[in-house]
Amino acid sequence: MLSSLGTNLMATLVSAIPVVGDDAAHQVQTIPESIVPATRPTDLGWAGLILLLPALSAVLCGLFAAFRVKNRLPGWATVLALGGSFVMVCLLYAHHDPNQPVVIHLFDWIDFSWAEGGTFESVRANFALYVDNLTIFWMLFVTGLGTLIALYATEYMDEDRGKGYARFFGGMSIFLLAMSCLVMGDNLVLLYLGWEGVGLASYLLIGYYYKKPSAVDASKKAFIMNRVGDLGLAIAIWLTWMNFGTLEYNGIFQAVDQYLPQAADGTLATATMGAAPLGWSAHLIPWFLLVGAIGKSAQLPLFTWLPDAMEGPTPVSALIHAATMVTAGIYLIARTYPLFWLDKMSGGGALVAVAWVGGLTALVSATIAMKQYDMKRVLAYSTISQLGYMFLGLGVVQTYGACFHTFTHAFFKALLFLCSGTIMHGLAGQLDLRKISGLRKAKGWGVTTWTMFIGAMWLSAFPFTSGFFSKDAILAQAFVQDGYGYRFLGWLGIITAGLTAYYTFRVWFRVFGGKELRIEPGPEHQGDPSTFHPHPPGWRCKSVLIILAIGCFLAISWGGEEGFGASHWIYGMLAHSSGAWGLPLHWHAGDPTLFGFDPHASMYYVSGTFGVVGLLIAFYFHLYNRKAANNLENLLNRSFATRWLPRALERKWYVDEIYNALFRLPTWLLARVLYLFDRIIIDGVFVGGVARIPITLGRVFQPLQSGILQGYAATMAGGVTLIVAWVVWVWLSKAGG
Amino acid sequence: MEFSQKLILIAPEILLFCGAVVVAVLGLSNSRGIRRAVPFVTALFLAGAVVGTVYVYRNEDALQASGLLFPRLGLFIKCLIGVAGIGLVALGTGTIDRTFENAVAAGRARFDPLRVIRGEYHAFFLLSIVGVMLICNATDLIWLFLALELSSLPTYVMVALSRSSRRASESAIKYFFLGAMSAGLFLYGFALLYGATGTLGFLEMRDVLTTMHQSPEGLPAIAILGMTLALLGIGFKIAAVPMHFYAPDVYEGAANHMTGFLSIVPKVAGMIAIIMLCGTFGWAEHVTFSPEGTEMIQEGLPAPVTAVLWMVAVLTMTLGNIGALLQTSIKRIAAYSGISHSGYMLIGVIAGTENGIDAVLFYLVAYAIGTLALFGVLSGLSRAGHEVESLEDLAGLWRRRPRMAAALALAAGSFVGLPPLLGFWGKLFIFIAGVESGHIVLVTIAAVNSAISAWYYLHIAGVPIVKMTTPRSEALTPQPNGSPRVVACVAGLALLIVPIFSRNIYTFARSSMRYGELTLPVEDATALVDPDTKKTPGPEEDPPEED
Numbered sequence A: 001m002l003s004s005l006g007t008n009l010m011a012t013l014v015s016a017i018p019v020v021g022d023d024a025a026h027q028v029q030t031i032p033e034s035i036v037p038a039t040r041p042t043d044l045g046w047a048g049l050i051l052l053l054p055a056l057s058a059v060l061c062g063l064f065a066a067f068r069v070k071n072r073l074p075g076w077a078t079v080l081a082l083g084g085s086f087v088m089v090c091l092l093y094a095h096h097d098p099n100q101p102v103v104i105h106l107f108d109w110i111d112f113s114w115a116e117g118g119t120f121e122s123v124r125a126n127f128a129l130y131v132d133n134l135t136i137f138w139m140l141f142v143t144g145l146g147t148l149i150a151l152y153a154t155e156y157m158d159e160d161r162g163k164g165y166a167r168f169f170g171g172m173s174i175f176l177l178a179m180s181c182l183v184m185g186d187n188l189v190l191l192y193l194g195w196e197g198v199g200l201a202s203y204l205l206i207g208y209y210y211k212k213p214s215a216v217d218a219s220k221k222a223f224i225m226n227r228v229g230d231l232g233l234a235i236a237i238w239l240t241w242m243n244f245g246t247l248e249y250n251g252i253f254q255a256v257d258q259y260l261p262q263a264a265d266g267t268l269a270t271a272t273m274g275a276a277p278l279g280w281s282a283h284l285i286p287w288f289l290l291v292g293a294i295g296k297s298a299q300l301p302l303f304t305w306l307p308d309a310m311e312g313p314t315p316v317s318a319l320i321h322a323a324t325m326v327t328a329g330i331y332l333i334a335r336t337y338p339l340f341w342l343d344k345m346s347g348g349g350a351l352v353a354v355a356w357v358g359g360l361t362a363l364v365s366a367t368i369a370m371k372q373y374d375m376k377r378v379l380a381y382s383t384i385s386q387l388g389y390m391f392l393g394l395g396v397v398q399t400y401g402a403c404f405h406t407f408t409h410a411f412f413k414a415l416l417f418l419c420s421g422t423i424m425h426g427l428a429g430q431l432d433l434r435k436i437s438g439l440r441k442a443k444g445w446g447v448t449t450w451t452m453f454i455g456a457m458w459l460s461a462f463p464f465t466s467g468f469f470s471k472d473a474i475l476a477q478a479f480v481q482d483g484y485g486y487r488f489l490g491w492l493g494i495i496t497a498g499l500t501a502y503y504t505f506r507v508w509f510r511v512f513g514g515k516e517l518r519i520e521p522g523p524e525h526q527g528d529p530s531t532f533h534p535h536p537p538g539w540r541c542k543s544v545l546i547i548l549a550i551g552c553f554l555a556i557s558w559g560g561e562e563g564f565g566a567s568h569w570i571y572g573m574l575a576h577s578s579g580a581w582g583l584p585l586h587w588h589a590g591d592p593t594l595f596g597f598d599p600h601a602s603m604y605y606v607s608g609t610f611g612v613v614g615l616l617i618a619f620y621f622h623l624y625n626r627k628a629a630n631n632l633e634n635l636l637n638r639s640f641a642t643r644w645l646p647r648a649l650e651r652k653w654y655v656d657e658i659y660n661a662l663f664r665l666p667t668w669l670l671a672r673v674l675y676l677f678d679r680i681i682i683d684g685v686f687v688g689g690v691a692r693i694p695i696t697l698g699r700v701f702q703p704l705q706s707g708i709l710q711g712y713a714a715t716m717a718g719g720v721t722l723i724v725a726w727v728v729w730v731w732l733s734k735a736g737g
Numbered sequence B: 001m002e003f004s005q006k007l008i009l010i011a012p013e014i015l016l017f018c019g020a021v022v023v024a025v026l027g028l029s030n031s032r033g034i035r036r037a038v039p040f041v042t043a044l045f046l047a048g049a050v051v052g053t054v055y056v057y058r059n060e061d062a063l064q065a066s067g068l069l070f071p072r073l074g075l076f077i078k079c080l081i082g083v084a085g086i087g088l089v090a091l092g093t094g095t096i097d098r099t100f101e102n103a104v105a106a107g108r109a110r111f112d113p114l115r116v117i118r119g120e121y122h123a124f125f126l127l128s129i130v131g132v133m134l135i136c137n138a139t140d141l142i143w144l145f146l147a148l149e150l151s152s153l154p155t156y157v158m159v160a161l162s163r164s165s166r167r168a169s170e171s172a173i174k175y176f177f178l179g180a181m182s183a184g185l186f187l188y189g190f191a192l193l194y195g196a197t198g199t200l201g202f203l204e205m206r207d208v209l210t211t212m213h214q215s216p217e218g219l220p221a222i223a224i225l226g227m228t229l230a231l232l233g234i235g236f237k238i239a240a241v242p243m244h245f246y247a248p249d250v251y252e253g254a255a256n257h258m259t260g261f262l263s264i265v266p267k268v269a270g271m272i273a274i275i276m277l278c279g280t281f282g283w284a285e286h287v288t289f290s291p292e293g294t295e296m297i298q299e300g301l302p303a304p305v306t307a308v309l310w311m312v313a314v315l316t317m318t319l320g321n322i323g324a325l326l327q328t329s330i331k332r333i334a335a336y337s338g339i340s341h342s343g344y345m346l347i348g349v350i351a352g353t354e355n356g357i358d359a360v361l362f363y364l365v366a367y368a369i370g371t372l373a374l375f376g377v378l379s380g381l382s383r384a385g386h387e388v389e390s391l392e393d394l395a396g397l398w399r400r401r402p403r404m405a406a407a408l409a410l411a412a413g414s415f416v417g418l419p420p421l422l423g424f425w426g427k428l429f430i431f432i433a434g435v436e437s438g439h440i441v442l443v444t445i446a447a448v449n450s451a452i453s454a455w456y457y458l459h460i461a462g463v464p465i466v467k468m469t470t471p472r473s474e475a476l477t478p479q480p481n482g483s484p485r486v487v488a489c490v491a492g493l494a495l496l497i498v499p500i501f502s503r504n505i506y507t508f509a510r511s512s513m514r515y516g517e518l519t520l521p522v523e524d525a526t527a528l529v530d531p532d533t534k535k536t537p538g539p540e541e542d543p544p545e546e547d
Helices: A002-026 A045-066 A073-095 A133-156 A163-184 A188-206 A213-244 A249-265 A280-296 A305-311 A314-323 A325-335 A337-345 A350-369 A375-395 A399-426 A446-459 A466-480 A486-512 A539-559 A569-574 A578-582 A599-624 A626-638 A644-650 A652-690 A692-704 A709-736 B003-009 B011-026 B032-056 B060-065 B073-092 B098-106 B118-136 B141-162 B166-197 B202-214 B221-234 B246-253 B256-281 B303-326 B330-351 B356-380 B402-416 B422-436 B440-466 B483-511
Strands: A102-113 A122-131 B287-289 B295-297 B381-383 B476-478
Touching (some): A045 A073, A045 A122, A073 A133, A102 B483, A122 A188, A133 A314, A133 A325, A133 A569, A163 A314, A163 A325, A188 A280, A188 A305, A249 A337, A280 A350, A305 A375, A314 A325, A314 A375, A314 A399, A325 A399, A325 A578, A350 A652, A375 A486, A399 A466, A399 A578, A446 A539, A466 A539, A599 A626, A626 A644, A709 B221, A709 B303, B003 B060, B011 B118, B032 B098, B073 B256, B073 B483, B118 B256, B141 B166, B141 B256, B166 B221, B202 B256, B221 B303, B256 B303, B330 B356, B330 B440, B356 B422, B402 B440, B402 B483
Antiparallel strands (some): B381 B476
């Protein structure tokens, strides 16, 4: 069976190459349905509460910290505020007409206009919310998960009650505020504001244990690496205004709509249709947007900050670094999809780049995850890998799959992180796979065991889980969509699916499997290890885990295939939004086939098989016969030709070391050189010489500043006389003559 | 205009005047508690005046009949000066009379009504604020002159009272004589203007001047001389070149909280007076009709006035910045930086009404908040019983008083115009107005000056953070009274938070520049784009500051 798969793989690899050259050209591009212009209802002002409530709880947390509140008040205030925010989003969902995007104006912010104030005649970024299906979809899981995880954190952070507790929940509130601003803003500037805001919150929360050097380093690393992406986003925003003359989504979408027919004709740069021809820089916009998305969503090559970010408290890892913030890159691309589409129609390759970034990231980080021993790091690499899938989905023009996967991933990955959080909490900070075994036998750990099992099943895309459906939607599209190397990427995705199942269940089998309970307590435990008893999670943690597990099940019916009792709720949540441009135009039309079947049906079998095989391998090596795993490693280490493999995986393909050599070292050298330059040239020559000029000038005037009253009066009178004389000379002598 | 309606419009001022009397009497009480309450009573009266202003300016009839050049200008300015006044009261709380009061409390001295000055100081404080508020209600030159003097005369005394040091008296004397000279100067200008136009009222004078301007002969020489002298004289209040020489000495001699007062109150007074005068000279009637009946935009200020203002603006910002480069005393730096800020604001005046004055009003808010933060820090700290004087005193402040160092950095950042802070928006609006009115060279000079100013502002921000504590700065201790530090923190935070609402303040400023006839203001193009979401801010909107 394996050999047949191998030949199949080779055949596909070979067949992938001709697709590039001629097939892409003959396919006729269909212009997607235009986005309805937004209306401005005046009765939805209460939607501002979605942002106001987290802001309020952030302020409250600050006050609690100032007044040294020692109880759980900050936590509960945050839970209530975020819950309120979630309720408001639900209300908005109920009120919102799915076919009609709206702009809810809150208040004026940046508003410069000249001439008529139209396109190219204004720089406008007001505090307004752009609400369409995509916005609501994103906000539903952001605020919903935010509430649940804040509830979990009220228990998790218990030991830090006091200042740290308030600081933590303050950070969470700031994060939710910024994330809402990012998702709901009606223009790119608000998005940028939120983008920086979530970066700030992430920085603050990763460095929550600021006395731990590794946490401080990790927070700095995250912040600095994100700057690279942020620069890309900033440039993209600037280029957007330069080309479309507006920063508001509504204006951008309408402008893109105008240009699309020209893009299809290939006359974008020449023709004028009431608008200026689009310059070459317009083609750079999606590329720079991609740079921004790569930074925030931790894709190749900017992914190394995310594993280190696990230094933060686990609820932070679950909410910010797994479920919500890192999906901001996906949201950015889905939101600006018309710009990508315009690029694609005019022959650009930005979407192909998105797909390649995603596919490669998915595989690379999955391989790294296979050899990590820290449970949270495995999950972090798996997050990067899953985000790669979402990028792949966006790249192969399957926003439905990407957003569906974002949604399901948010649930199961938050669940997995929160489970590992209870383990870390209960085992005094122990996260090493090698030091925990048979945890399922411990008293009070049933909920963690089985919810984590559900999370692992969903992550490894076991057949008929929601992860299975969402992943398949992406992979099937990769095989039927024309684009440079999409089939190759599809195979990468399928291999990754196998690896995913393996590393996920490696964790679960190692930690929970095993004949008897065997635990080495973590570094936080003081005293004799033999007397250590893991303390199980309390009711708040457990209930959150159970709710999330239920959510995982519900996600099947919300987004699953037709035929499995679903109504495409998620498909509907993308319709009529900017993301709708990436929906497959002929859903179930059935014309493209894969291996002779409907592509989705084929993919169920192929990727399902890979997943199950990965799971079985994990079962064999990490539960059934753990000695075999060691034997295998010894075998690899014995031969010089294969020894590098486990080491490279464990050292994360030496990416950090490479970056150190490529960027950190030259920067450090440059800094030294500049420092010397500063000391010798600036301080020596410049300050000693050039900067003397204004100072000398000042000295010329200083005698006037003698401190003697008569002198001042005389100088003032003299000055006035001079000016009056000048007026008389220049203006009045002429008037007189 | 009905006398009663005139009275209604100045009701807040009347309230403050009564407050001055009450405060002066309370200060003489032999109960220590009552004497301690004097600043609070002062602040209460100021708050009452702000509320009263908001209420009074709802009276459309009175505004219609007021005969004012800019009927709504008062709302913005009075709210600004009232709220800033509350902050300034807080800066000085507990400073005046401290030694004497301590001696009385310790039983070392007997209470003597002749020796206490707290009541007088606060009474003068309120009188000066009344003067500023009355400037907005001036309908003619006499009123303007009296109001300007009412705002100035108390400050001469206040400088002398502010601390018991010979230098305070010295600077009070300097300030008084030079102030008197400037008053003589602009009074002479006013007289010439009266001679040229035959009227004192602003509205009539504006009409006469417009007619003269459009006649073939142009403006008479005497009018141009009058305008020049009036503007140069009032330049004293905003410390514009060549009337700026007093500023560093007087600022240095006065107590820190008084320096804060001097940097805000006379500057607001002078700016408003200049705006009203320029409104009379030129751009008040900026839309006129040509003989053919087509609408045309008038040039704006008469060319000589623009030229004088241009020159004064350039000299003011440049000399202010160069002067500040040399100083080590933080108060002298503040004085010179205040001078240069006057220069920036004059750009808005030159640009005229379209956007310029709105930008100036906005800039005043940013400048006032920044100054409150700066002087909040300076008056909140003391060095072995003395005031903070040199920049070196603040070295290492970050390690011991992080909030004070942060407030200082925010104030300095805002003065430079670092992007998220309020000062950035102020400069941005001013520069945009300058560019739009075609004064590119002027804006370029201002931008270069801004860059030069970064040198000393970054010192103010950096010395407390980067430098290590020195033996000299180790002696820095907080003042016993915490209210200046609260002002510093609140103002510092405001510099961060208020920018979110910068558009609202700008719209508020814009709405306060409506002309004599109370028709709808000329809204910008945004109104045409989204009419249903556009809202004009209600009169209850304060310039957000601390109180």
